[in-house]
Amino acid sequence: MRGTGLQTDLALSTPERVSLALPVAGIGYRSIAYLVDVLLLLLVWTVAFFLYTLAGRDLLEDYEGMSGLWKALAIIGAFATQWLYWTASEVLWNGQTPGKRLLRIRVAREDGAPTGFFESAVRNLCRVVDFLPVAYATGLLTMLLTRQHRRLGDLLAGTLLVREEKIDLDKYTRSGAVEALPVPGAAAAGLPPLPPAEVELLLAFLSRRPTLAPEARRRLAFRMLEHFAQGLPDSERAALGSSLEAAEAFLHSRAQGG
Amino acid sequence: MAEPLPDFVSRRRPQWEELSKLLEAQRSGSLKLLDLYVLDRLYRRASSDLARAQAFYPGTDAHRFLNQLCSTAYGAIYQPPRDRLAGLKDFYLRGFPCALREETRFLAASTALFSLGLLVGAAVVLFEPHGAELLVPAPLREAVAAKQMWTDSLLSVMPPGVAASHILTNNLTVTIATFAFGAAFGLGTAWLLLSNGVHLGSVVALCAREGMGYSLLSFVAAHGPVELSVIVISGAAGLMVGHALIEPGERTRAAFVKERSIKAVKLVVGCAPFLALIGVIEGYVSPGDLFPTPLKIALGLALGGLFWAYLCFAGREGHLLSRRGSGPG
Structure with missing residues (x-):
């Protein structure tokens, strides 16, 4: 049967002396969730760009003419979508980014508890290494080689992704x-x-x-x-x-x- | 013989659904105090139902459902203390400086690597006639040859606020990379420390040789001390991860690496606000002649001194800045 007793499941034993097995999300779920997140960020910036140009303005020209404060905010905003988006949504949203929520997977610690800020920071800062040399090659390779499909950042942070299944009773x-x-x-x-x-x-x-x-x-x-x-x-x-x-x-x- | 599976499910299902509702309320933060008693009771009942399902109905959907319900409840009930604003304050008063003081070995190693890079870069430029062509990028060389400070043009191209945010994001990226590449057994971090050292050393040596040392000093004095400290600290964080990967000692590699990474990332996160501050200074104060050089030097020394005084003394037992309580995470 799916979900229980598989080698990859995260096995836990609760203080109530019951053993739990959390189904682990594999490479497919993870990749799709990532693509959803990236598309979402792309969409946000594209829509922002079109709304801006719809208003009859030229972005590049305006950028040159923008006040220092707005330029600074734009630069920091771009930085935030690259680095802060992941950690902020995981910490505030119970281990889920929008893409992960769509695919019903979430980040959990090895002991089954929700992720804290520092774990999330480690796994997301390590994206820069997991991406190397191109297209998340390192991350994909470690996911293939580790039992619970964890990328390098997950190994360092002690986290993994678990699936939430929809079960019809x-x-x-x-x-x-x-x-x-x-x-x-x-x-x-x-x-x-x-x-x-x-x-x-x-x-x-x-x-x-x-x-x-x-x-x-x-x-x-x-x-x-x-x-x-x-x-x-x-x-x-x-x-x-x-x-x-x-x-x-x-x-x-x-x-x-x- | 156990009761038939459909009977078991229909008998117990109302309580499972009640537990799911309470867990949803807990997640959205609308759980009442009295609900906690109910939650506790229902969780125990669901746990025993799960044990029952494991014994009598293994591999069925009912078993999987209970397994998922109990793990959600387990995660909600046994979650580690959350770091909120109080935790943040404690992190900067105690957690961050204490974590750094416990890792002086790595700080020393990181400083040594960076200094080695500095010396090598400077030596190559000073003693090898074509050394500068090898190590210093062409636009920089041309600016130095024309006796122009390339940083002076920084402000004519963009206002200081923009320069500051560019510098901030750039510095943050370098800091993150220096930490994260520790995952390559520390080699990536070591390489970044060395190459940044070589880069800085060669530029300093070239400027000194061409008689532009004072202009360079004028540019770097205000922000240099703190900025280099932060690079060295993130290097120490990267080396910690690398060391844990290479030599976990008596522990399993996975467990030790996890523990050390969580500690190392605290050093990186701790540095972030200082990088923001120093980005502002590098954007507003450092370029041009708006501020006289002695003032910049004094400011740089004062900021560097304060930064290290904070790192050395904050959170020490019995010290003025120390506070009782445990660090977050």
């Missing part, structure tokens, strides 16, 4: 249209309860069922029926196999019944 509780059918409940009653992995499999099928192609849905339903209806008398199995609705209703009650 509805499939356990949702009562689909199938429940309205009277057939199955009694049929499943005499069967032994299923192990959780099989329940999970059934629920996965049932929750995805509306999105499946009709013939694939039929095929899967009857294949599962064959397996999960073992032990039922032949007459009942034949009745269940007569229609898709009956088969799905049976599978649903099987999952709910344990």
Whole structure:
């Protein structure tokens, strides 16, 4: 299964004596989040530039004529987007830059705690080294070589990126249209309860069922029926196999019944 | 036998959702004091649910959900003390100077490398006839040959505020690079210290040889002492990282490097406001003849002296400037 028990997961043990495993974000998530951030910064400057030129002004000419204070602010602003953007958003926004938030990943310390200011400063100041020689080559290489996909800055700061997954619990509780059918409940009653992995499999099928192609849905339903209806008398199995609705209703009650 | 998974989820789900809501409130800062009791109780319940899921429903979505819920709660509950404004004050009164005083070995090594660069640069220009062509960039050489101080034109090109912010961002970039390249086993830092030293040494020697030493002194006197100190301090920070990478001692390399990097970055962050101040001085005071040279020298010595007095004495036990309390982070 995704997310738990993988070699890369960040394993923690809480004072409550429960072990946690945080899924680590890989090179793909990280690169896309970076590109989103860079595009965002680019967009901000481009929009600012266009708004400026829309107002009928020539930027370069105006820059020459700008007062010292405004020029100074422009220079420091450019510096800030290069250096401060990352640390400021990570510290103020729970380890996330806008790009990271979009991809649902966040920076965490090795002990699972949120990043502090100094950790964030280390990992972001080291971008200059991770970028070398071109296009984050050093960072990408260290991400490939380290178990938890950390770039050089992360190794120095003791941080890594963890994923926040969107997990749908509805499939356990949702009562689909199938429940309205009277057939199955009694049929499943005499069967032994299923192990959780099989329940999970059934629920996965049932929750995805509306999105499946009709013939694939039929095929899967009857294949599962064959397996999960073992032990039922032949007459009942034949009745269940007569229609898709009956088969799905049976599978649903099987999952709910344990 | 455990209860069926769907029953378990439907029975416990309301409390999990309540915990998620409280955690969201905690994140946005709208958590009430009384909510804390509820949060604590719900977190413990969720933890035991997670233990249950690990035992009876491993690998299911319910397990993954609980795992994520508990790690968010764990992060929120057991987070390290946050550095806020009080922490910042304490950092400058105590944390930064104390951190630097504990690393005098690296400060000495960094100073030695920079001085070595200075000496080599100066020696090459003074004793090798073509040395200047090798080490000093052409525009600088032409200015010196024409007996012009190239920095005088600084103010005719841009107003002092702009020059100051250019200088500030440039100095910050150099400082950051000097620290960050320590990640190359300290070699990058050592190279930057040496090459900056060579650059400065060769220019000083060239100006002295061409009889422009006083003009150069007039330019660098006001900002030089603090600026060079900051370069040397960021060099020390870079060397700390390099040293931790090479020789972690009894610790694992990863753990030691992490610990040392966090300490090293404090030196760099600590220097930032001083760089800002010195950028202003370099932009406004240093160029041209607006201020007489003796005044610039006095200002430079006073600033350098104050800077080092602060570094040497702030936060010392029993000293006037010292304050009780622990440093941030």
